[in-house]
Amino acid sequence: MNEGVEWALHSCLNLSWVEPDRAVTAAKLAAFYNLPTAYLNKQLQALARAGILSSTSGPKGGFRLARALDAITLLDVVIAIEGADEAFRCTEILKDGPGGDPTVDYRETCVLSQAMRSADLAWRRELAARTIADIRATVEARFPGTPERTRDALVP
Amino acid sequence: MNEGVEWALHSCLNLSWVEPDRAVTAAKLAAFYNLPTAYLNKQLQALARAGILSSTSGPKGGFRLARALDAITLLDVVIAIEGADEAFRCTEILKDGPGGDPTVDYRETCVLSQAMRSADLAWRRELAARTIADIRATVEARFPGTPERTRDALVP
DNA sequence: GGTTCTTTACTCGGATATCGGCTGTCCGAGTGTCCTCGG
DNA sequence: CCGAGGACACTCGGACAGCCGATATCCGAGTAAAGAACC
Numbered sequence: 001m002n003e004g005v006e007w008a009l010h011s012c013l014n015l016s017w018v019e020p021d022r023a024v025t026a027a028k029l030a031a032f033y034n035l036p037t038a039y040l041n042k043q044l045q046a047l048a049r050a051g052i053l054s055s056t057s058g059p060k061g062g063f064r065l066a067r068a069l070d071a072i073t074l075l076d077v078v079i080a081i082e083g084a085d086e087a088f089r090c091t092e093i094l095k096d097g098p099g100g101d102p103t104v105d106y107r108e109t110c111v112l113s114q115a116m117r118s119a120d121l122a123w124r125r126e127l128a129a130r131t132i133a134d135i136r137a138t139v140e141a142r143f144p145g146t147p148e149r150t151r152d153a154l155v156p
Numbered sequence: 157m158n159e160g161v162e163w164a165l166h167s168c169l170n171l172s173w174v175e176p177d178r179a180v181t182a183a184k185l186a187a188f189y190n191l192p193t194a195y196l197n198k199q200l201q202a203l204a205r206a207g208i209l210s211s212t213s214g215p216k217g218g219f220r221l222a223r224a225l226d227a228i229t230l231l232d233v234v235i236a237i238e239g240a241d242e243a244f245r246c247t248e249i250l251k252d253g254p255g256g257d258p259t260v261d262y263r264e265t266c267v268l269s270q271a272m273r274s275a276d277l278a279w280r281r282e283l284a285a286r287t288i289a290d291i292r293a294t295v296e297a298r299f300p301g302t303p304e305r306t307r308d309a310l311v312p
Numbered sequence: 313g314g315t316t317c318t319t320t321a322c323t324c325g326g327a328t329a330t331c332g333g334c335t336g337t338c339c340g341a342g343t344g345t346c347c348t349c350g351g
Numbered sequence: 352c353c354g355a356g357g358a359c360a361c362t363c364g365g366a367c368a369g370c371c372g373a374t375a376t377c378c379g380a381g382t383a384a385a386g387a388a389c390c
Contacts, residue, residue: 001243002334007267010249025362027185033249039336045364058343061362087157087243093166093189098309099301111294112165115230119282126275138267145255151256158373180322195375199326214382217323 005081006045011044012052012077015065016136017150023062024154032153043081050080069133073122087123088116099122160199161237163191167200168208168233171221172292173306179218180310188309199237209253225289231280233288243279244272 001038011029018024026041044063054066065072078094092106107113139146167185174180182197200219203209210222221228246269248262263269295302 004334005244005247006247006249006268009272013268019228022255023362027362032253034252035249036336038338041363042336048363055363056343057341057361057363059345059359059361061343063363074268074275079225088161089157089159091159091162093162093191096190097188100306103273111291111298112162112169112230115283115286115291116165119230119279119362121283123275123279126278127271135267135271142267158332160373179323183323192375194377195322196328198375204324211324212382213322213380215320215384217382219324234316 002082004039004046005078007033007040008043008047008077008081009074011040011063012047012065012132013070013139014150014154015053015063015134016069016132017147018064018154020064022155023056023060024063025062028154029063032150044068047077047080050076051078052076065121069136073128074130074132074134074135075127086117086120088113088120092117158238160202161234162197163189163196164199164233164237165230166204167196168203168221168228168288169291169295170306170310171209171219172225172288173303174220174310176220178311179212179216179220181218184310185219188306203236205235206232208232208236225292226287228282228288230286230288230291231283234283242273242276244269244276246272 010033014029015024026044027037029035030037031041042105043110044053044055046068048055048063051066053063055061055063090107090110092110094100094106094110095102095104107117107140160287166189170185170188170296183193183201185191185200186196200209200211204219204222205212207222208217208228211217211219226277246263248266250262250266251260253260263273289308
């Protein structure tokens, strides 16, 4: 899995601790973890295209969360970065086998494909059940100093 | 995910329909789906290293299943081909952030890492719950002609 | 006829090229801000 | 003093190289079988 997913998740979480009307630049978010600025910017662009962040150009510009915290699931972020394709991609090799029918959609018929898809759905269900709001609440309960420390590092 | 996983899964399933004392060459298994022989051979080698198949050299050689059908899970096959690493790899970027502690193992501490690992475990649990025996039984129930057709194509 | 040895052909196994996608970087378009200048 | 205009600096956005792993391939080591030769 793409490394940018980790950056995107942490960046969304960090953005949840700054005032919603305050935009944070990619440079600030990158400096927070010593990440390459331009490359993180690329991931943030993907989040903006997915409607998770909203971006503003110019001075005082940057990124901010575009939705309520409990309306952003971990699956949303993963899909924004990695794409919506499932991990196991059925190439329908049964079509080239003995008794293969070119008119059949083996992604729906093949038992192995169904089993792999079932596992993939379990993974997605788990990710869709956790929102940034959940994560934030857990972090605040375990590490009370995090919100203030994060805000201090991101806002000038 | 690696395309060889699909080939490996179908090959294991196909091998389940030939007599256990009969070895099938990589060439036969590849011809079944018009796959590149040498590359499929590479995947079969990985399955052999994992103890899922046993290989025999020389004439009348080839691959055969090394374990009982109900002792081979889909997860076993996936791990043999893809490796045991989980999809989401936590790089512990919190170590480089404000308040980061180099002595802490953030793969266990980071809430996001835990959430991603939880989803990964759900995926693995689903794959570990299905064995080649299960798949074979389902296929035989839905497509009764498959066992004979497969055996005819694989044994001389 | 039986046994042993040799030859042979066949198979796996690992070492070797090739390609696509992730990683990393750069510069231009757009925009809000601030300063200056005029009324 | 107030407002308008312009220059400026800052930010995102997409276009451009580099590198690692997956893809695809080939040839050699090992082996079991088959056949020939000998007893």
